[in-house]
Amino acid sequence: MVKIGLAPMAGYTDRAFRTVCSKWGADFVFSEMVSTKGFLMGSLKTVDLLPFPEEGNVAVQIFGNETEELSKAAEILSERYSWIDLNAGCPVKKVVRKGAGGGLLRDLAKFREIVRAVRKSVKCKFSVKTRLGWNKNDVVEIYRILVEEGVDEVFIHARTVVQGFSGKANWKSLSVLDKKIPTFVSGDIFTPENAKEALEESGCQGILVARGAIGRPWIFKQIRDFLQHGTYSEPSLKDILATLNEHIDLLIKEKGERGAAKEIRKFLAGYTKGLEGARRFRDEAMKIEDICNLKQAIYKFFVRKAEKISF
Ligand SMILES: Cc1cc2nc3c(=O)[nH]c(=O)nc-3n(C[C@H](O)[C@H](O)[C@H](O)COP(=O)(O)O)c2cc1C
Structure with a gap:
């Protein structure tokens, strides 16, 4: 069955919003991104972003730029949680400038090194959320790295990092991936019709909804209804x-x-x-x-x- 998840959104996907989305049928949810530097320094603001371990199907998303820091934080967190995700797609200048988030895609050899190190230290499920590439479509190479390094699942926002949110998400560009591991498409899924089209064009096993769920958490049920029965209704x-x-x-x-x-x-x-x-x-x-x-x-x-x- 197609999996439908709430994408990570800094400033939005806190516990309250995650709970509301889960109640409306999101199969899984992401935390806001957690700085590995902040976490290791014990910053209260960072620690506050962490879910309660008993929350259920939640990915704890980490971001950082240093191999050692990322793997150390991932190791500690994976003792407490059942799912760690690495942010390799965030285009925010402050993050990218330091080589974190989408900045990791600038140098794919270093990216591989980081994914390998984090994979080694994460004892639970480990996924990566990424984009098509830094400033061009490198998704085949990125995907190969993730599969070869033993990542369990991959989430791809079908734009490059440099694109930010401009243009349209290129769902079709994911159709060439062999989907050896569960692969999820993200980007511009605002309606159940978008969801169906994104799945068909990308050939992915699941989808992520981000902006389309803000103040509209029922979208998860609507998508599920549309995929299963071809119809859906608006909430009362x-x-x-x-x-x-x-x-x-x-x-x-x-x-x-x-x-x-x-x-x-x-x-x-x-x-x-x-x-x-x-x-x-x-x-x-x-x-x-x-x-x-x-x-x-x-x-x-x-x-x-x-x-x-x-x-
Ligand atoms: C306000 C906001 C915050 C976001 N924060 C994160 C984040 O912390 N980590 C991440 O991997 N992606 C983040 N994203 C990207 C989304 O997860 C998603 O991939 C992107 O918005 C495309 O999906 P959409 O068109 O459904 O919004 C953020 C997006 C938005 C709009």
């Missing part, structure tokens, strides 16, 4: 409100009331997308700092809609 207002409320409550538990008010703002555009008056509501919601007032404003917005349409 009641379901959206219940999900949004649960998301806020989980954020309060994880980050406190102030943190929750700040974090949930990033998701409001998604949760209210396509609903009449959503823009005005969001503009108002952005100014509300107290979480109880924000919850009340959300409730009023949805109930007003429900009075027009049956709940």
Whole structure:
């Protein structure tokens, strides 16, 4: 069966969002990326990004640029978790400049060395999330390295690092890979139709959804329904409100009331997308700092809609 996962997103895929996505059918989820340097130095901010070990099917994604640091951190983490993923695709300047994330793809010989060392120290499942290449399509070579070095699974955002998020993800470019290990396609999967097309064009065994899940965690169920039955439905207002409320409550538990008010703002555009008056509501919601007032404003917005349409 096709596996559908929540892609790693720094600043988004915290415990609360992961939980909400899992409830809506994500087969697995990723943590935010964790700096191996920060982890080894015991930075509280970094340690805070780590999942609870009992969370379930979650990949702990690490990033770094030094072989020793990466393997040391991976070794420690793999004693606690069942799945470690190496970030070899992040295009953010601050990360790439130091040779981490997508920067690892600039020198494929060094990349191989790092993958080999980390593989050796990881006792549990080890995957790599990568891109097509640094500034050109090197995916065949990258894939060969990953298979030869014994990586268990690979996730490929079908753009180069230099491309960032520009242009369109080239799903078809993954069709040439022999898929000797489970291979997942990522990039521009915003609808169930996109998911089906990405799977067909890439020939991959699974997909990752990133931006398409922000404030729309039901996309996992929609994709599954579409792949299995050829149809899917939109969630009811009641379901959206219940999900949004649960998301806020989980954020309060994880980050406190102030943190929750700040974090949930990033998701409001998604949760209210396509609903009449959503823009005005969001503009108002952005100014509300107290979480109880924000919850009340959300409730009023949805109930007003429900009075027009049956709940
Ligand atoms: C806000 C944001 C943060 C991201 N952070 C990470 C990250 O920490 N690690 C990673 O491997 N990819 C990261 N990505 C890339 C996504 O996992 C995904 O591969 C990319 O967004 C393409 O998928 P999409 O078109 O479904 O968004 C991030 C993307 C976004 C939009």
